[in-house]
């Protein structure tokens with residue numbers, strides 16, 4: 001039967017895409033990717049600055065997700081803390097999948113590779129970037145997938161999981177319809193997108209190890225990152 005987006009779904013999508021577009025890392029921050037020195041220390045500091053800016057962007061995007069601010073406040077914090085790393089993997093993956101202006105892609109890759117992350121984490125990290133790049137997601141899909149990741153009910157310390165499910169469910173339904181409409185020649189495309197969410201969960205584990213090894217080498221994070229990642 002013909003798949004069609006309802007009026008409500010179209011309104012929901014417009015809100016999510018608008019929020020996704022509105023909240024971006026400021027140019028003066030990402031521009032530094034091209035300017036700063038290339039040392040392990042400098043790369044780590046720059047990536048820390050970008051990640052901090054990305055978390056601020058993420059909080060603003062999340063506050064624009066319909067219904068999020070009506071959730072229990074403790075649960076809002078639990079969802080943000082539980083999804084921050086995954087949302088940042090998704091967001092930074094978009095940089096690699098679309099050719100960024102003036103070669104940001106190359107310099108971001110170079111700086112991540114030389115920021116004190118051990119080889120065992122670099123491989124899965126760039127495998128993820130490659131697998132997201134191969135999906136050629138459209139903006140709507142990127143925005144919805146990020147919202148769906150944030151609204152994952154079974155994050156640690158979430159008390160009212162049903163309330164989160166009630167918000168996530170319609171977004172998953174909408175993404176499913178979008179995939180059918182955007183990729184008619186690829187019926188398993190939606191399943192591939194959800195497969196990325198599973199891959200993201202494994203990256204959480206690697207990221208926790210990355211944080212530990214940076215801290216062992218006495219790397220400092222910003223107060224916002226310490227708060228969202230429960231470090232220091």
Ligand SMILES: CC(C)c1onc(-c2c(Cl)cccc2Cl)c1COc1ccc(-c2ccc3[nH]c(C(=O)O)cc3c2)cc1
Nearest residue numbers: 030044047048050051054085088089091092095100104112
């Ligand atoms: C604290 C730092 C060192 C850190 O720890 N883990 C990660 C970390 C790592 Cl490497 C990988 C994945 C996730 C995390 Cl969370 C990071 C660096 O995190 C980010 C790196 C890049 C970006 C990002 C997002 C959007 C962008 N747009 C542009 C642009 O040029 O327009 C550049 C850009 C960069 C966001 C987070």
